[in-house]
Amino acid sequence: MRTEARMRGSPKLSQAIRVLRRLLGRVGREDAISYPWHGRVSVFHLLLAEFYLRRTTRKVVARVFPLLRRAYPTASRLALGNPAAVWRLTRPTGLRNRSYELIRLARAIVSRGRIGSDHDEIESLPSVGPYIADAILLYGLGHCHFPLDENVRRVLVRATRGSDPKANPRPYQDMSLVSTVRRLILGLPAESVKNVHRGILHVGWKYCRADPLCPECPLLSTCEYSRARPRRQRDK
């Protein structure tokens, strides 16, 4: 989700958004698990991780990522590889077709000579959607973009609107969600945006599940959803 240009002229931040931003930033900085692709990795390797993260769990990607990284240090090496070799390394994902798609992706990068540095350019790569493009821009290139997925939507809709998100629209079409995110990260530098994003993912994975663990959640003090639930249910 692009934010920089559209943030000018946004309304003043409400107290609730300030509190939410502070809590999420702290969770992202202090509590969120750090995975290998969050460290010092190349943009190409971050892309490999995000490519699998869209379809499988973080734990599985954490197993195969070091193998892929070692076997394919560059897009050129991967472009010369073959799907059977990729599949041998990525079997725990169960995503055999992704091996073919990954080679196709590497060949597209080699053919145009770069991954890209703006959203449209990155998203035009095969098998790359808006989430991956935003993840590359934020975590790989340090731009103030914000990847939106169902985790982000569930946490923010519950915390700010006090209800469960409806099945539709999808996160990138949910203009109310987009507006909340813009206010949430208004004026923040990219490092802080990363912390807020990591904080939301952490809360979504650990507490804000289908059956939320509100009493343990770090957002409890400010969350509208928790406030709206009957006390006996919240404390069970």
Ligand code: SF4
């Ligand atoms: S307090 Fe409950 S509903 Fe609110 S974000 Fe945390 S887990 Fe989700």
